[in-house]
Amino acid sequence: MTSHPPAAQPVTDWDGFDFDTRQVHAGEYPDKNIGLRVPPIALSAGYVFDDFDDQADRFAGRSVDPIYSRQGNPTNTVAEERLASLEGGTASVAVSSGQAAISSALFALAQHGDHIVSTASIYGGTRILFGRSFRRFGIEFDYVWDAGDDAEWERAIRPSTRAIYTETIPNPRNDVTDLRRIAEVAARHDLPLVVDNTVGTPALIRPFEHGANIVVHSTTKFLTGHGTAVGGAVVDGGNFDWEAAERAGRSFPLVTASPRPGLGSMLDRFGTGAYARAVREAVVNDIGPSLSPFNGFLLHQGMETLSLRMERHVDSSLAIAAWLEAQPEVVSVDYAGLPSNSLHVVALRDYAGRTGSVFGVTVRGGIDGARAFVNGLRVFSRMTGIGDTRSMVIHPLSSTHATFAPEINERLGIAPGLLRLSVGLESVNDLIRDLRTALDRVAEL
Numbered sequence: 510m511t512s513h514p515p516a517a518q519p520v521t522d523w524d525g526f527d528f529d530t531r532q533v534h535a536g537e538y539p540d541k542n543i544g545l546r547v548p549p550i551a552l553s554a555g556y557v558f559d560d561f562d563d564q565a566d567r568f569a570g571r572s573v574d575p576i577y578s579r580q581g582n583p584t585n586t587v588a589e590e591r592l593a594s595l596e597g598g599t600a601s602v603a604v605s606s607g608q609a610a611i612s613s614a615l616f617a618l619a620q621h622g623d624h625i626v627s628t629a630s631i632y633g634g635t636r637i638l639f640g641r642s643f644r645r646f647g648i649e650f651d652y653v654w655d656a657g658d659d660a661e662w663e664r665a666i667r668p669s670t671r672a673i674y675t676e677t678i679p680n681p682r683n684d685v686t687d688l689r690r691i692a693e694v695a696a697r698h699d700l701p702l703v704v705d706n707t708v709g710t711p712a713l714i715r716p717f718e719h720g721a722n723i724v725v726h727s728t729t730k731f732l733t734g735h736g737t738a739v740g741g742a743v744v745d746g747g748n749f750d751w752e753a754a755e756r757a758g759r760s761f762p763l764v765t766a767s768p769r770p771g772l773g774s775m776l777d778r779f780g781t782g783a784y785a786r787a788v789r790e791a792v793v794n795d796i797g798p799s800l801s802p803f804n805g806f807l808l809h810q811g812m813e814t815l816s817l818r819m820e821r822h823v824d825s826s827l828a829i830a831a832w833l834e835a836q837p838e839v840v841s842v843d844y845a846g847l848p849s850n851s852l853h854v855v856a857l858r859d860y861a862g863r864t865g866s867v868f869g870v871t872v873r874g875g876i877d878g879a880r881a882f883v884n885g886l887r888v889f890s891r892m893t894g895i896g897d898t899r900s901m902v903i904h905p906l907s908s909t910h911a912t913f914a915p916e917i918n919e920r921l922g923i924a925p926g927l928l929r930l931s932v933g934l935e936s937v938n939d940l941i942r943d944l945r946t947a948l949d950r951v952a953e954l
């Protein structure tokens with residue numbers, strides 16, 4: 510039996526309630542003025558100070574009341590608290606995109622001269638971000654290709670390493686990550702494990718339960734859910750021992766050092782929410798990738814139906830992946846939820862076999878087969894994007910992975926005939942009919 514808070518209205522503490530209840534309610538706040546049931550969009554760039562001393566206290570960090578919407582906004586706070594609750598973290602920070610979430614999360618950990626180790630199979634845009642902008646700022650990356658190979662991790666990690674980075678369900682290959690294994694490596698080296706859970710979502714997997722310390726999201730995708738608003742979030746697991754890491758020679762000054770005389774460190778002042786506070790105050794407020802409250806509203810509203818949508822997304826994906834595998838025009842299907850997949854054991858153990866709704870299918874005929882297939886689709890939209898109500902298709906080799914060296918794409922398994930599907934919420938029968946029509950085009954080649 511879980512213990513619930515007293516039934517008196519309004520309930521503001523949703524700890525102990527089930528996921529489906531928290532996705533509807535967590536983070537909402539009682540509106541004492543009008544009695545609005547749905548948290549409104551707070552379109553105000555700034556906040557009024559009570560008096561002279563209140564202003565000084567807020568700027569000096571003696572008060573945590575808000576200063577300006579670049580730092581935080583009540584609409585976004587609803588989304589932040591809801592997401593922190595669903596992920597099982599202590600706090601979260603909403604930002605303007607998934608790329609902003611990844612950048613903000615890592616800028617709070619690493620600085621010029623530092624180094625980060627990432628698994629090799631990650632979103633193409635993230636790999637570009639690491640290889641271009643992070644490199645220009647003097648933060649280097651190394652990639653581990655076989656996350657199960659301890660020796661590869663040991664070779665990659667340096668004294669200057671400040672984080673390990675991975676994703677739950679990388680796309681387009683749906684090659685699910687064995688998070689526990691990577692979390693062990695991270696813990697052994699006193700490094701925070703940062704996990705992009707965009708494709709997994711907390712409805713399917715909660716990385717903190719598998720040893721992650723920080724979760725990032727492109728909320729543009731399943732969390733907002735309807736393809737309407739670009740956004741992102743960083744979630745603090747509150748479970749990383751910053752002091753032990755410092756003792757082991759890994760320094761994280763934004764979390765553990767006093768920002769100015771007379772003011773304690775984030776860790777002293779915010780405890781298990783210190784990292785999230787550092788992201789908010791020392792990165793997002795400085796650099797400025799804040800989320801519009803309008804998009805924050807779409808995000809907290811989108812999350813209300815997350816588990817229901819994910820159920821349909823995954824049911825349809827399982828049916829479609831199994832169907833595709835049996836079609837003569839299909840060379841292979843990359844869906845870890847299929848028993849034939851080499852990662853099915855991890856899929857069963859960590860995902861109950863339900864590995865999301867973004868996966869790869871390789872058709873016969875290489876690039877010509879891919880072109881015929883894409884052009885033959887009618888219900889699937891030809892577009893970049895995933896995690897929408899609509900089904901989508903893209904050809905990675907000529908889009909998300911177009912700038913990578915051929916040997917990198919070959920190693921990542923990005924074949925000329927590979928298409929990435931994001932299965933939406935349409936009728937699964939219509940989707941299969943659409944795919945069949947497109948495969949007919951492949952058969953005609």
Ligand SMILES: Cc1ncc(COP(=O)(O)O)c(C=O)c1O
Nearest residue numbers: 606607608632705707727729740
């Ligand atoms: C796994 C993953 N992380 C991050 C991003 C970047 O998110 P955004 O487009 O919101 O910047 C994407 C975008 O496709 C993604 O798929």
